[in-house]
Amino acid sequence: MRKLVLTAASAALAIGLAAPAMAQDAQGPFTGARVEAVLGYDSISDGHDQSSSSSDGVTYGGAFGYDWQVGRLIVGAEGEITGSTTDTRTDNLIANGDSYRMDAGRDLYAGVRVGAAISPVAMVYAKGGYTNARVDEEYRVGSTRTTGHTDLDGFRIGAGLEYKTSANTYVKGEYRYSNYSGGDNVYDVDVDRHQVVAGVGLRF
Template sequence: MRTLILAALAAGTLATPALAQTAGAPFTGLRIEGVAGYDALRDGHDKTDGFVYGGAVGYDVQLNNLVVGAEGELTGSTADTRTNNLITSGDRFRVGMGRDLYVGARVGFPLNPTTMAYAKGGYTNARVETRYDIGTTSTRDHSDLDGFRLGAGLEHQIGASTYIKGEYRYSNYGRANGSVSSYDIDADRHQLVAGVGMRF
């Protein structure tokens, strides 16, 4: 019995520093999350808005009062515009936002043991899908937009491994790569999203 008690005390003593380190760095580790919110794309005077949804995976390391990390995200969007009688009577033309790939980094600043403010930035590649219908004939195509993304948000822990967040991000696309040719553009995208995630 004495041996078991001494072993338990030793195990507790050895585990204490590790637990203290985890408690002192709550924003460290692998994380996965789901995001959803408002999506708006502006190209000149044209505006397309809708609902953005998807998921992300990232890894963060807390260094005293600074959190640094990397993340990747895949989202889709319901944002689209539809035009009837574009070329001739009875035709239909649709332009919709497809998948969006993002990879970047973020820097966080803990405000207290459970809440962190952060800024982010990186590369984004968004797909624009088009469809033209006339009679029973349908023609589809797409272009991929290259650009950058900047954002900022707040992350708050609601459990030992669960968190919620709110985030605004701005994306600018300067190049469109179509199936036939590539050309320069200047399109702005604004998104306001909420997220729920788990950290491992």
């Protein structure tokens, strides 16, 4: 995790140092700082090859970022903080009759996106970066119940479409896949996450 954080910090610093020079060359409707609200579908499942079920819920939160447009090319850095109503349960995980439940909590994301303007008001993009999710865990076997929470490191990739609704506002639709691993409270966690979200944003 430390290596991932240092890598992300170094990338952010490099982008920050390059921003003034890029801003001089960048122009176009997709250049500038932005903030947005996101809301959408959230599904998580156990990534192990075991008897488990996926669970659906709602993800919600906010994002911020900065984009540079040169010609049709758009490059940006972004961060996001979200919560979720999703949880998942796995039965017979270690022994017959046991159960493991995981409730999704807050999720932090930092990454980059690269896009292309397909018109003066629309762009398509791909994204990727580091994500950290906090989960609450509960393991039951017989009358014994063990609880805890842990932070999981992972990666996220995705793609979307952004459409300008005015000079400073936009809407977007996005699909993203995340995978998390780790956990030291009950067992080694491997979580697959699929999300489809909509966003409403303001560009400065």
